[in-house]
Every structure is written in C-alpha cells, then in structure tokens.
Amino acid sequence: MDAQWKPPGRLERRWLEWRAARIRDPLARLRYLRRTTSAGDVRRRGRRVPQGLLAVFLWAFLFAPGYTVSDPGLWRERRLRLPFAAGIAVPAPDRISNIWLVESRKDSETYSNGLRVETQFGTANEQRAYMIFDQTRPGISEWRSQPAGIVYHTTESHLAPFEEGQNMRLQRLGQWLLEYLRRNQSYHFLIDRFGRVHRVVRETDAANHTGKSVWAEGRWVYVNLNHSFFGVAFESQTRPGQPGDVANQAQIHAARILTDMLRSKYGIAAANCVTHAQVSVSPATMRIANHTDWAEGFPFQELGLPENYAQPLPSMFVFGFGYDSVFLELTPNSIRKSLTLAEDRMRLEATAQGISVADYRAMLRKRYRETVAALPRTDNDKENRDE
Amino acid sequence: MSKNQSHPQQAIGLDVGTSRVVMARRSGEQYAFSSQLNAFVSVPFTRMTENALKRENIPYTAHGTELIVLGNESTRFADLLSVETRRPMTAGTLNPGEKESLSVIRSLIETLNPNAAQEKPQVCFSVPSAPLGADENLTYHEATLRQVLGEMGYQPRSINEGLAVIYSELEDTNYTGIGISCGGGLCNVSLAYLSMPVLSFSIPKAGDFIDTSAAAVTGELATRIRLYKEESFHFNGHFSDKLQQVLAVYYDDMIQALAAAMKEAIGSSRRLPKIGRPVPVVLSGGTTLPQGFRERFEKTLSETEMPLTISEIRIAADPLHTTAKGALVAALTEM
Numbered sequence: 001m002d003a004q005w006k007p008p009g010r011l012e013r014r015w016l017e018w019r020a021a022r023i024r025d026p027l028a029r030l031r032y033l034r035r036t037t038s039a040g041d042v043r044r045r046g047r048r049v050p051q052g053l054l055a056v057f058l059w060a061f062l063f064a065p066g067y068t069v070s071d072p073g074l075w076r077e078r079r080l081r082l083p084f085a086a087g088i089a090v091p092a093p094d095r096i097s098n099i100w101l102v103e104s105r106k107d108s109e110t111y112s113n114g115l116r117v118e119t120q121f122g123t124a125n126e127q128r129a130y131m132i133f134d135q136t137r138p139g140i141s142e143w144r145s146q147p148a149g150i151v152y153h154t155t156e157s158h159l160a161p162f163e164e165g166q167n168m169r170l171q172r173l174g175q176w177l178l179e180y181l182r183r184n185q186s187y188h189f190l191i192d193r194f195g196r197v198h199r200v201v202r203e204t205d206a207a208n209h210t211g212k213s214v215w216a217e218g219r220w221v222y223v224n225l226n227h228s229f230f231g232v233a234f235e236s237q238t239r240p241g242q243p244g245d246v247a248n249q250a251q252i253h254a255a256r257i258l259t260d261m262l263r264s265k266y267g268i269a270a271a272n273c274v275t276h277a278q279v280s281v282s283p284a285t286m287r288i289a290n291h292t293d294w295a296e297g298f299p300f301q302e303l304g305l306p307e308n309y310a311q312p313l314p315s316m317f318v319f320g321f322g323y324d325s326v327f328l329e330l331t332p333n334s335i336r337k338s339l340t341l342a343e344d345r346m347r348l349e350a351t352a353q354g355i356s357v358a359d360y361r362a363m364l365r366k367r368y369r370e371t372v373a374a375l376p377r378t379d380n381d382k383e384n385r386d387e
Numbered sequence: 388m389s390k391n392q393s394h395p396q397q398a399i400g401l402d403v404g405t406s407r408v409v410m411a412r413r414s415g416e417q418y419a420f421s422s423q424l425n426a427f428v429s430v431p432f433t434r435m436t437e438n439a440l441k442r443e444n445i446p447y448t449a450h451g452t453e454l455i456v457l458g459n460e461s462t463r464f465a466d467l468l469s470v471e472t473r474r475p476m477t478a479g480t481l482n483p484g485e486k487e488s489l490s491v492i493r494s495l496i497e498t499l500n501p502n503a504a505q506e507k508p509q510v511c512f513s514v515p516s517a518p519l520g521a522d523e524n525l526t527y528h529e530a531t532l533r534q535v536l537g538e539m540g541y542q543p544r545s546i547n548e549g550l551a552v553i554y555s556e557l558e559d560t561n562y563t564g565i566g567i568s569c570g571g572g573l574c575n576v577s578l579a580y581l582s583m584p585v586l587s588f589s590i591p592k593a594g595d596f597i598d599t600s601a602a603a604v605t606g607e608l609a610t611r612i613r614l615y616k617e618e619s620f621h622f623n624g625h626f627s628d629k630l631q632q633v634l635a636v637y638y639d640d641m642i643q644a645l646a647a648a649m650k651e652a653i654g655s656s657r658r659l660p661k662i663g664r665p666v667p668v669v670l671s672g673g674t675t676l677p678q679g680f681r682e683r684f685e686k687t688l689s690e691t692e693m694p695l696t697i698s699e700i701r702i703a704a705d706p707l708h709t710t711a712k713g714a715l716v717a718a719l720t721e722m
Binding site: 013016017020021026027029030031033034037156157158159160161169172173176177180 | 554558559560561562580581582583663664665666667696697698699701716719720
C-alpha cells in the first residue's frame with residue numbers, strides 16, 4: 001500500500017459517502033470510490049471540490065461575517081444590552097393527556113397508550129443533575145434534575161436489508177447493537193428495526209448521547225444535553241438524499257408513543273423535542289452540527305410534534321456558532337430554514353445594539369466560553385462517536 | 388477495445404489459493420464460477436491408466452514415466468493409492484519444494500479457461516498478504532504468477548486476497564470493513580475504508596495447519612483428515628469421536644491466533660483512519676464452512692479487546708467463491 005495515502009477527513013468522508021450512496025450500480029460505486037480515495041489521487045481529490053460547494057464557499061466568504069473580531073473588553077465597555085432581554089417567545093404549555101404505567105414486569109413495562117418498553121438491556125449511569133442558564137441575566141443559573149427534552153438520534157450502525165430472508169441477521173445485528181449501546185451507556189431508549197422500544201440507560205440517569213450541544217427554551221439555555229434531555233435513537237442510518245427511508249413505519253409509531261409517554265410523564269415541551277443535528281456543536285471549530293443525524297427528514301408531524309426544524313438554532317443566536325459550506329451542501333432543506341432564522345435574529349440583535357454582526361458574534365462566543373467555564377467539573381459531555 | 392478484435396474483451400477473477408484455484412466470470416447479471424483443487428498426484432504411466440483418465444475426462448498431463456492427475460480428482464486418486472496429494476503452493480505462495488508447481492498451476496488454469504490465448508481477457512488474480520510480523524517478500528510469487536498468466540494470453544493485475552473479500556461482500560457499507568479469507572495455507576485479513584486498503588496481513592494458521600496437526604495426532608493422512616473435515620466436521624453439539632475433538636482443538640487454536648493477530652495489527656496501526664462507526668467483518672474461504680464457525684469466531688472476538696468496534700460478523704454468501712468474485716469485481720472496475 002502506498003505510504004502516501006492519507007485517509008479523507010471527516011467532511012470529505014461525508015461528501016464521499018454521500019456521493020457514493022447516490023450511485024446505485026455497485027461496480028460504478030466501487031470505481032468511483034477507488035478513483036477518489038486512491039493514493040495517487042490525494043492531490044487530485046483535494047481539487048475535486050464540487051462547483052456547488054465552491055459557490056457556497058464563495059458566498060460564505062463574501063457575505064458571512066468575519067470571525068476575527070474579539071475584543072475582550074467589548075462586553076463591558078460598550079455596556080451592551082444583553083441579547084433577547086425582551087421578546088423571548090415562551091412556548092405555550094402543551095401537555096398531553098395522561099399516560100400511565102399499566103404493568104411492570106421483570107423484562108418489560110407496558111403503558112396505557114400501548115407502549116411496551118423492553119428492559120432487559122437496561123443499565124445505570126450517573127444520576128441526572130444539570131445547570132441551566134438564564135439568557136437574560138448572565139451568571140444566573142439553576143440546578144435541575146427533571147428531564148427537559150428529547151434528542152432524537154440515528155445509531156448509524158450497520159444495517160441488514162429489511163427483508164424476511166434476513167430475519168436472523170436483523171435480530172443478530174440488533175442484539176449486538178444493544179450490547180454495544182449498553183456498554184457505552186449511549187442512549188436512554190433504542191427503537192429497533194422492528195419498532196420495539198428498548199430501555200438502555202434508566203430514566204433517572206444521564207446518557208452519553210449528545211456530547212457538546214446547545215438548546216434553548218424561553219429564557220433558559222441548556223448546554224451539553226446528556227443530563228437534561230433524553231436520548232432516543234432509531235436503529236438506522238442517515239441517508240442523504242433519501243430522507244424517507246431513515247425510519248420505517250413501525251419505528252415511527254414506536255417513537256410517537258414513546259414521545260407521548262415521556263412528554264406526559266415529565267411535562268416536556270414539544271419545542272424541546274429536537275434532533276441531534278439541531279443541537280450538536282463543535283467548540284473547537286465553533287460550528288454547528290458536529291453530528292448530522294436527522295439533519296433532515298425527521299417525521300415531526302407523525303410524532304405529533306410541531307415542525308421543529310423551523311426553530312432558529314439557539315447555538316447560533318445565543319452563542320454565535322457558525323456553519324461550514326459542506327454542511328450546507330449536505331443538508332439541502334430542513335435545517336437551512338433554521339439557519340436562516342437564526343442568522344436573521346442575530347442580525348436584528350446586532351442592529352439593535354448598534355454594532356456589526358461580527359462584533360456581536362464575537363460577544364456571543366465569549367459568552368459561550370464563560371458559560372462553559374461555569375459548568376460543574378462533573379459535566380458529562382461524552383458522546384457517541386459512531387453517529 | 389480495438390475494433391479489429393474478434394472477441395469482446397472479457398474480465399476474469401482468479402483466486403489462486405493454496406487449496407483451490409477458482410475462476411469467476413460474469414454471465415449476464417450473474418457470476419459464474421469454476422474451480423479445481425490446487426493439488427495433484429503422480430501415478431506410474433500405463434496406457435490403461437491414461438485411457439481411463441481420458442474416458443473419465445479427468446485432467447492430467449504425461450511427464451515421462453509418470454501421469455500427473457490434476458485438480459479435483461487428485462484427492463480420490465491419493466486416497467486410492469494411500470499417498471498424500473502434492474501441492475503446488477504452500478502457505479499461500481508457490482511451493483519452493485515442488486518442482487512441478489508452475490506447470491501444474493498453468494495446467495489447472497488452462498482447464499478452467501482453455502481460450503485465454505484467443506480471448507486475451509483481463510484477469511485480476513489474488514495474492515496473499517505477508518504474515519503478520521514476518522518480513523516475507525511476496526514479490527517472487529506475484530511476479531511469477533503475473534508472468535505465467537501473461538504467457539497464457541491474459542492481461543493480469545493482482546489484488547490482495549482480503550481486499551477481494553471486501554469488494555465481493557461489503558457493497559452495503561461502501562466497501563468499508565474487514566474481510567477475512569480463511570483458506571488452506573493462510574488466513575488473510577484486510578481492513579478497508581471506502582474501498583481503500585488500510586491494513587492487510589496474514590497468519591500462517593489455516594486449513595492445512597489444522598489438517599497436518601490433526602494428522603500428526605491421529606496418525607491419519609492429512610488428505611483424509613481434510614476430506615473428513617469438509618464432509619463431517621461441525622462445531623455444534625457434542626463431539627462423539629476423537630477426530631472431531633482433535634479438529635475442534637486445532638480450529639480453536641487457529642481462531643484464537645486470528646483474533647489475537649487482528650487485535651495486534653489493528654491496535655498497532657498508526658495509519659488507522661477515524662472510521663467513526665462500527666465496521667462489519669466478513670468471513671470467507673473453505674475453512675469457515677463448518678457449522679458453528681461464525682459463532683465460535685464471534686465468541687472469541689468478543690472476548691478479545693478489539694481496538695475497533697465490530698457491527699456484525701457474518702459468513703460470506705458463497706464462501707468458496709468470495710475471493711474470485713471480489714477479484715472479478717476489481718477487474719470489472721478496471722475496464
């Protein structure tokens with residue numbers, strides 16, 4: 001093997017996989033992959049950035065705010081008004097009807113809405129306890145122990161074709177996956193290919209599902225959601241360009257009754273039922289969507305939830321995170337709306353403060369660093385690296 | 388392709404294994420395979436024997452005072468004559484102690500495709516990886532096969548055996564995962580990422596190791612052990628006879644060596660890309676055929692702390708033909 005070969009980076013890998021997934025003929029797909037990943041083509045690969053990406057990059061370069069302004073005294077000297085001190089939309093209470101535990105057995109629980117939770121693979125983790133931060137008053141935080149929301153994931157695990165002839169393999173893969181998730185305390189619930197709901201980490205504990213992440217509801221901001229939000233994973237893979245195939249009807253039905261049960265039991269707001277791609281961030285690059293599972297095509301409506309993709313991303317308008325052109329290219333529809341809304345909101349705030357968007361973004365980023373510094377040392381920001 | 392050529396160019400996949408030579412071709416949308424045992428026996432030349440071989444359509448060549456019976460039928464002759472079959476290859480490469488090795492391999496390939504000189508097909512042939520930790524040079528083996536195939540009219544290219552397994556079986560993961568071919572001389576392992584081989588190695592414990600070790604313990608001929616192993620051995624249930632027990636012991640030894648080598652090779656690789664998700668393992672080759680092999684391997688691997696998370700372990704759809712099919716897939720992508 002050529003020692004010059006360098007594996008593609010994360011974004012390039014996503015791009016290659018995305019392109020490859022669109023080539024139906026296996027020979028043509030292999031030909032494409034061999035050509036684009038071969039040792040001799042490393043430099044050529046670098047040049048093969050699609051025209052669309054170049055255009056997006058150019059757009060971002062010309063019009064997006066620069067990220068270099070960072071005056072440490074900015075916050076105090078200008079006596080800036082804090083963002084969102086007014087006009088914060090507090091979601092209307094949206095509790096759903098009471099759903100109760102009907103029966104609890106050794107290996108399962110049954111709920112009044114028909115939900116059955118398999119509990120054989122249940123495990124414990126550290127107990128839930130987390131800080132939330134007041135957007136309107138920096139430095140003000142509260143401790144909570146009740147779950148505040150749900151983050152939906154895909155396991156991105158290996159999948160067998162969903163066919164009767166593959167039954168044994170489907171079951172074996174599910175079993176392996178559950179053992180793996182249990183070992184890593186990855187999620188609170190897994191919905192397998194047959195629509196069965198399995199408990200992984202118990203509801204009173206945190207799970208290592210989201211890692212570095214941000215969400216906000218009303219005046220409160222949640223940072224690193226492993227403790228504050230439930231992690232519900234679909235045994236599935238994100239397939240760019242084929243959003244309809246990510247979950248089957250059995251899984252969607254299971255997700256709905258599980259969501260209803262959790263919302264009923266813990267009073268979770270519908271606006272706090274979101275996808276991993278919506279909350280994931282990378283502090284190293286200050287970009288959103290470090291994980292891209294359910295970046296598009298999540299069936300909010302079928303789960304009885306509002307179209308939460310339409311919410312502006314709090315990571316952007318609260319903490320100034322940005323995004324890269326490859327992400328934009330890979331998520332053609334769903335999240336784009338929320339990016340635009342978040343950017344509009346940020347622009348409005350900057351205008352209201354009388355400063356440039358770049359300065360405003362620098363201020364928000366400083367705020368993120370201060371918030372993270374205020375997190376307890378025990379903050380759990382482990383994440384699933386497989387997604 | 389030149390317009391003057393009388394035959395459309397064909398692609399062929401060729402698995403030149405220690406135990407078998409398997410040829411794969413495309414037949415419409417399907418793959419077609421033909422194979423010969425990579426073995427021979429020599430019997431004294433008599434007119435009667437030669438006529439019998441001709442009548443039965445058994446491949447052979449006459450060498451002075453000897454008749455060399457090639458391929459699949461050699462085992463039956465060896466059993467009748469109570470002799471061991473002779474092997475053109477050992478431990479995955481040409482057998483340096485067998486002077487007939489090249490001519491036998493050439494004859495075997497000719498029996499599989501007599502028209503190479505006219506068709507001039509593209510062929511992708513399998514080559515093993517160097518054994519883990521050994522500084523073995525496989526250039527001679529590869530270059531010699533390339534030369535033989537070129538002389539026969541083929542346009543040869545080579546492919547690593549483990550990678551061929553990946554090309555054959557891991558289309559659904561964009562050719563990312565681990566392919567293992569447990570053959571006669573070697574277990575070849577390859578880890579590929581988006582079709583690119585990241586890591587390849589072999590271990591010298593495979594089917595022949597099991598046969599010869601069991602033969603040494605039981606006093607049987609290795610050829611007979613192999614026949615018994617292929618027809619009757621399984622991992623499931625209780626082992627009633629001694630030979631079953633002996634075979635199980637050496638199978639376990641091989642599986643443990645394989646799992647340990649995977650752990651060592653993957654753990655010590657500095658060039659492992661961040662794959663970011665569990666990867667599948669596909670097992671192929673004649674040594675994986677006994678019932679219960681997959682489960683035994685899975686159990687051993689789960690007890691080994693692998694530096695990589697495995698999503699599943701499965702046996703290839705057609706374990707005896709997997710490498711040849713993967714080689715054919717590689718040849719087709721070159722056309």
